[in-house]
Amino acid sequence: PGPHVSASNDPPPETPRKSQGSAANHVLWVDTSRDRSGRLVRERQVGTSKANDTEVECVVRLVKMLNQAAGRAGRKPGATDLGIITFYGPQIRMIRRRLDHVDAAEKEFLSIRLNTVDGFQGAEQSVVIVSLVRSKRGRIGEFARRFERINVAMSRAQKLLIVLGAVETFRNVKVCLPGRDGKTRTRRCYSHILDVVRRYGGLRTVRDLL
Template identity: 30%
Template sequence: MAPEICSLVSKCFYEPRGKRLAQGRGEPKGYFGQLAEPFDSEVVWVDTSCAGKQSYHEKTPDRSCANQYEARAVIDVLRHVLQNEQFTNDLVSDLKQGEIPIGIIAMYRAQVTRINNAIARAEWLGPLRSLIKVDTVDGYQGKENRIVILSLVRHNAKYEQGFLSSPNRLNVAMSRAMDRLVIIGAMRMWKDRNTESPLGTFVRSFEEARGEKRVCHVTAESLKN
């Protein structure tokens, strides 16, 4: 993991248990510096809070959860990253054989379907779809990607976390990112309440690091243009 990703994962999931992650590599490769704001930062939170009820999740018939607003935000993130042709060319030329550089992790199975449908409808992606893998957090054990986009899914008026209260699942999701971690979700869920939960701890650490260039907070609305 890049330094700031490693630092946040360590503070939130290891140091509370008396352990510490050692950062075993240097900075991301230079071509990541070609990304425009906010994706020139190692950790980006794309906040859906301001959309209110539009960004609430919905329950699906199979007892899963999905969030169409976050699925659209995933496409906006991909557009900002992959439409930078120089970055994309440099990224592809640096890949190992068979490596998929962008992983999209959804905390619920139904959200994987929503995101895959959104990707299929995004005609501009064309052959760039081969650079993207979408899966649940439970399917991501032991895997990693240069860029990870994490769709938290959960946003509701009652501030119910569901299994986002599980530190193990969140640790897996966030520690799969090598060079960029992009989190899409309603920060207010863990900033206004649930402050003692694993994501509440992560938000506090993220806020403390916001004065540095390595992390950035943006609204989902700001990425639509």
């Protein structure tokens, strides 16, 4: 089974069930609140949008690590499909530029697709990296609070989901959820996802990665 993560308002399970047992190996969250030196990470303004240099570096490192793992597993070149998703166009462009400069041998076993969450509608990949970008105090913009976007981003992975996001920013973000009765309810969806990740020991730091 794929990652057991949902952005819905259903509470996380109290105890692992057999159908969820693989979640420990299938869902990771890398907390990008602080860099490898322990300094607070802050997003950058790019025109009217946002970017996060630390998360770009994390993506590059993950690409190399995933490529190494695919090679050790005896996969054929290009056989492991990897999706890289973010809510912000400048972040995708920065990641693409950095990956263009990565040696071909360090990504040869991967078939990489990069796009914003809106461009990933209906597409699934074996492995997905989600870069949340935002790292600030206070309220964040609508892009990262839209239930539909969160749900798409967190549900594209078939085997492994890796979320890059500042826990200090996202744990208290409130999201409006559509109800079956037509009413909307406010929930801390990212906190829900973090609870699941923590339960299975999947929370990491930038220092663990870089």
